[in-house]
Amino acid sequence: xxxxxxxxxxxxxxxxxxxxxxxxxxxxGAIVGTLVGVLPGLGPIAGIALLIPATFxxxxxxxxxxLAGIYxxxxxxxxxxxxxxxxxxxxxxxxxxxxGYQMARKGRAGxxxxxxxxxxxxxxxxxxxxxxxxxxxxxxxALAFGPPEFFSLMVFGFVVLSNVTGGSLIKxxxxxxxxxxxxxIGLDPVSGNPRFTFGQVSLLGGIEFVAVAIGLFxxxxxxxxxxxxxxxxxxxxxxxxxxxxxxxxxxxxxSLSPILRGAAIGFGVGLVPGPxxxxxxxxxxxxxxxxxxxxxxxxxxxxxGVAGPESANNAACQSAFIPLFVLGIPxxxxxxxxxxxxLIHGVNPGPAMIAxxxxxxxxxxxxxxxxxxxxxxxxxxxxxxxxxxxxxPKKVLLPLVILFCLTGMYSVNNFMLDLWVMLGCGxxxxxxxxxxxxxxxxxxxxxxxxxxxxAFRQSLMISHGDFAIFADRPLSLLFLLATTGxxxxxxxxxxxxSARRRTAAM
Amino acid sequence: xxxxxxxxxxxxxxxGLSLQIRIGTLRAPGSGFFPFYLGLLLVVLxxxxxxxxxxxxxxxxxxEVGLLPRGSWQRVLLFLGAMSLATGLLTVLGYPxxxxxLMALLLYILGVxxxxxxxxxxxxxxxxxxxxxxRWLQIPLPMAGFGL
Numbered sequence: 001x002x003x004x005x006x007x008x009x010x011x012x013x014x015x016x017x018x019x020x021x022x023x024x025x026x027x028x029g030a031i032v033g034t035l036v037g038v039l040p041g042l043g044p045i046a047g048i049a050l051l052i053p054a055t056f057x058x059x060x061x062x063x064x065x066x067l068a069g070i071y072x073x074x075x076x077x078x079x080x081x082x083x084x085x086x087x088x089x090x091x092x093x094x095x096x097x098x099x100g101y102q103m104a105r106k107g108r109a110g111x112x113x114x115x116x117x118x119x120x121x122x123x124x125x126x127x128x129x130x131x132x133x134x135x136x137x138x139x140x141x142a143l144a145f146g147p148p149e150f151f152s153l154m155v156f157g158f159v160v161l162s163n164v165t166g167g168s169l170i171k172x173x174x175x176x177x178x179x180x181x182x183x184x185i186g187l188d189p190v191s192g193n194p195r196f197t198f199g200q201v202s203l204l205g206g207i208e209f210v211a212v213a214i215g216l217f218x219x220x221x222x223x224x225x226x227x228x229x230x231x232x233x234x235x236x237x238x239x240x241x242x243x244x245x246x247x248x249x250x251x252x253x254x255s256l257s258p259i260l261r262g263a264a265i266g267f268g269v270g271l272v273p274g275p276x277x278x279x280x281x282x283x284x285x286x287x288x289x290x291x292x293x294x295x296x297x298x299x300x301x302x303x304x305g306v307a308g309p310e311s312a313n314n315a316a317c318q319s320a321f322i323p324l325f326v327l328g329i330p331x332x333x334x335x336x337x338x339x340x341x342x343l344i345h346g347v348n349p350g351p352a353m354i355a356x357x358x359x360x361x362x363x364x365x366x367x368x369x370x371x372x373x374x375x376x377x378x379x380x381x382x383x384x385x386x387x388x389x390x391x392x393p394k395k396v397l398l399p400l401v402i403l404f405c406l407t408g409m410y411s412v413n414n415f416m417l418d419l420w421v422m423l424g425c426g427x428x429x430x431x432x433x434x435x436x437x438x439x440x441x442x443x444x445x446x447x448x449x450x451x452x453x454x455a456f457r458q459s460l461m462i463s464h465g466d467f468a469i470f471a472d473r474p475l476s477l478l479f480l481l482a483t484t485g486x487x488x489x490x491x492x493x494x495x496x497x498s499a500r501r502r503t504a505a506m
Numbered sequence: 507x508x509x510x511x512x513x514x515x516x517x518x519x520x521x522g523l524s525l526q527i528r529i530g531t532l533r534a535p536g537s538g539f540f541p542f543y544l545g546l547l548l549v550v551l552x553x554x555x556x557x558x559x560x561x562x563x564x565x566x567x568x569x570e571v572g573l574l575p576r577g578s579w580q581r582v583l584l585f586l587g588a589m590s591l592a593t594g595l596l597t598v599l600g601y602p603x604x605x606x607x608l609m610a611l612l613l614y615i616l617g618v619x620x621x622x623x624x625x626x627x628x629x630x631x632x633x634x635x636x637x638x639x640x641r642w643l644q645i646p647l648p649m650a651g652f653g654l
Contacts, residue, residue, distance in 0.1 A: 054643055170555050174513050177548045181520050181541060188537040195527055195537055219589075223582045226616070399612035400631055402589060403605055407635050410596075411645040419593045427586055435509045453540045465532030 006133050013362025017370055022065050025058065026367045029066035030374045033073020037093075038081055038389055042401060044074035045443070046218035048337045049210045050404060052344065053411030060345035061360045065367040067341050068321070071334050072124060072368065075277065075317050076375045079116040079310050083109055092277035092313045095285045099298060099305030106301055111247035115255050115303055116310040117379035118247075123263035123311035124372040127318035130267050132365050135354065139326045142351040147458035148470050150329070152479035154452045157273035157331055159483045162441050169490050172441045175432075179442035182207050183449025190457050202417045209340050209446050210412050211422040213333070216439040218405045219422065220429020222398050246380075251303050258288050258308035265308075266315025271323065273331035276316035284312035318368060325349055325361060329448065333440045336447040510559060514552035521545030584615045600650030601640065605632035 016022060036047030047070050055063035078093035083100035096116070103112040145153075162172030185196045186206030197203040247255070262284040269280040288308040289298045298305050323331050328350035330336040342349050347357055354361045409422045432439055445452075463469035471477050521542050530536025592608040599607070609628035618624055639645045 053645065057644075170551055170558070174548060174551045174555065177544055177551065178513070178516065181516075181544050181548065184541040184544070191537055193527070193537040195541065196523060223585060226581050226585050227579065395613065395616040395618055396627055398616065399609050402585070402612060403609055403631055403635055406589065406592065406608070407601075407605070407639050407645075407647070410647060411639060411643065414646055416593070416597070419596075423586065423589055423593060426589070430582060431509070437509065456540065457535045460532055460535055465534075467532075 003133060006136055009136075009358060009362045010132050010366060012358070013364075013366035014369075016061060016359055016363030017065065017366035022062055022363065022367060023370065025062045025066040026069050026371050027374055029069020030073040030076075030371050030378060032066075033070040033075075034077035034080075034375065034378060035389065036070060037074035037077020037079075039397070039401075042221070043217060044071050044334045045213055045337055046221070046405070047074060048334060048341070049213040050218070050408040052210055052337075052341050053408055055341065055345075056411075060342070060347050060357070061363045063341060063345055064338065064347075064360065064364050065371075067338055068364055068368065069371045071338070072314060072317050072371060073375055075314050076117065076120050076379055079120075079306075079313075080113065080379075083112045083116070083306070092281055092317075094278070095281040095309040096306055096313075098285070099300070099302050102299070102301035103303065103306065108301065111251050111303070112306050114247050114380055115251060115307050117376050118252075119255065119259040119262065119307045119311035120314040121372050121376040122259050123266060123315040124318055125369060126260075126263045127267045127270070127315035128365060128368045128372070131318055131322055131368075132362075135322050135326050135361075138322065139351045139354050142326050145327070145351065145475070146473070147455040147462065148473050148476040149479070150327075151452060151455035151459055152470055152476040152483070153327070154329060154448055154455065156479040156483045156486075157329065157448075158441065158445060159486045160273040161331070161444060162438075163486050163490070168436070169487075171436070172438045175437055175439070176441035176445040179445025180449045180452065182212070182442075183446045184453070189450045189454050202415070206450075207421055207446070208413060208415075208418045209443070210337075211409055211418045212425045212446055213337055213443055214405050214409055215422040215425025216429035216432070216443060217333075218401065219426025220433060220439070222401050222405075223426060223430040224433050225394060225398055228394070247303075254303050255307035258284070258304040259311040261287060262308040262311030262313075263315045266312035266317075267319045269312070270316035270319030273323075276320050276332055277313045280312035280316035281309035284308040314372075321364075325353055326351065328353070329451070330444065333443045336444050339447060510552050510556045514549055514556065517545045517548030517552055519545075521549065581615060585612065588612055588615060597648045598650060601647040602632055602636050603650070605635055 017026065032047065032051060033044070036042050036044060048067050051067060051070060055066060058066070075092060079096050079100065082093040082096040083104050086097050086101040100112045100116070103109065158176045159173070162176055163169055183206070186204055187193070188195055194204055262280075265284045265287065266277070266280040269283065270276040285298075285305060285308060288302075288304045289295050292298065292302070292304060294302070317334075320330075320332055320335050323329055324335045324339060328339070328348065330339045339349060347353065347360060405422065406419060409418055410416075412418060429439055459469050460467075469476075470480060522545075524538040524542035524545055527538030527541075528536035529538040529542055588608060588611045591611075592604050595607075596604050606628050609631045610624050613624045613627060618627075640647055640649075
């Protein structure tokens with residue numbers, strides 16, 4: 001598909017996205033996303049999972065427009081609490097805390113929030129442009145992928161995700177394997193035989209991934225919060241005073257280059273496996289600090305330290321849709337949940353999706369432009385209003401989140417077993433946080449497990465049981481070599497460190 | 507140490523149970539093939555992790571001590587108990603009453619002691635969620651005697 005063809009489709013997409021119905025769902029997604037982002041403890045993963053039942057009566061396009069809106073809306077909302085309270089609303093906003101909160105302490109919360117909104121809008125828009133023009137040719141290229149390539153790519157994804165989530169590599173790998181094992185419960189995707197169902201008909205359909213997502217990321221987070229001392233739960237938060245609301249011309253001038261650099265970094269990082277927004281914000285902050293003429297101001301309220309990471313965050317979140325739509329392989333938990341939502345609505349993402357469902361793909365892409373514009377309008381004047389939600393004391397907020405988790409979960413399938421699975425995963429999520437195990441690899445593995453197994457078994461059937469098939473195909477070999485690199489790198493680092501220590505001791 | 511041992515056992519049980527399903531051959535892998543090797547992989551990873559912990563590899567271990575983590579976990583257990591109770595009673599008492607009771611119970615566990623406060627907040631929360639999920643989204647939640 002050439003550029004002109006993409007443009008024509010994009011125009012059609014705008015036709016789809018601007019119907020009153022889709023505009024409403026785009027607005028609803030943006031507002032809910034902002035709320036989810038503002039509330040610490042309820043990230044985009046739990047937010048999207050909770051809202052899936054609300055999309056059952058909608059067509060697939062409207063549903064994905066709304067759920068995608070929650071994802072990128074949460075990125076906008078997450079920055080609010082980082083700046084005002086030094087509490088990241090979601091993990092991708094951690095870097096924004098550093099300089100954003102310092103700006104707020106100096107009475108410059110308004111400009112910091114405005115720059116976040118403007119940066120997110122510009123970077124999000126640029127990334128969507130990349131999505132619109134890169135996804136179709138990539139999808140055509142991905143049509144050449146066979147089972148071995150898909151298998152190697154997914155293994156690569158797991159290992160990279162496990163390597164960059166911040167915790168221990170081996171713990172993350174174990175979580176990925178546990179996710180894959182849980183994913184095998186139910187009917188075997190190849191032969192249709194039941195596995196690990198213990199004669200229970202209710203387990204034939206497998207473990208509902210939404211229950212695992214809400215349990216691990218919603219209830220688990222609430223339980224960690226419940227541990228806090230009574231006086232912390234008692235209070236709402238005190239917001240800093242807004243001395244001025246809008247940035248000066250000087251602020252805008254200083255922020256322009258970081259925004260553009262952040263957009264480029266975020267777009268690139270979003271294409272590779274891992275928690276893209278988190279890595280992108282970190283990389284952008286480091287780049288800005290390194291090339292700044294006044295690096296000493298970083299950490300004390302440098303506006304570049306807010307503009308860059310926030311832009312990178314949104315660009316990464318938009319470009320993360322490319323692997324989802326093009327390969328049908330989500331590289332991060334929020335897009336994994338979106339994959340689940342697409343499957344629920346009868347859409348199978350992959351190389352053929354853009355050709356098979358052009359209305360959906362281009363409608364969602366166009367809605368992202370509109371959603372970003374809505375978020376800009378919503379965030380500039382109404383930020384103090386959204387931040388007021390934080391005045392609700394935690395002792396009221398936490399029970400509310402639990403009630404919505406239970407109700408939302410039941411709504412997915414009207415199935416009691418899902419509630420028990422969710423509660424079990426909630427307890428598991430709590431223990432995992434306390435023991436420093438990552439939930440993201442488990443969830444991603446659970447969603448991708450059946451695809452991985454099918455690709456693996458098909459590859460072996462094609463090759464008559466010869467593992468060389470994974471090395472014979474150049475692309476598959478490339479992914480496997482990269483995977484080996486990611487596995488060996490930490491060992492290499494440990495070896496170098498211990499060698500240095502030995503030398504120093506001598 | 508505890509989570510690694512639990513993971514090791516989980517891997518062993520998975521591999522053991524997979525043996526009862528047909529594993530097949532490399533040419534034609536059966537239903538038990540994939541979970542069997544996943545179980546083995548988990549056992550190997552957990553064993554490596556345990557080995558590193560045993561050697562005192564603090565950088566790998568994070569904060570792993572005892573069966574239950576430190577902190578005020580009694581409230582966590584009460585929360586989980588309240589949620590389990592609500593789930594168990596959902597079909598018996600119906601959604602509106604369970605939503606109200608769950609909210610009231612959780613507020614009490616979190617230290618709210620003014621009864622009027624508890625009743626008003628729980629009533630509002632149950633009412634809003636009923637309006638949203640049952641009335642607006644038409645979700646067929648169990649109603650028991652509240653089939654309004």
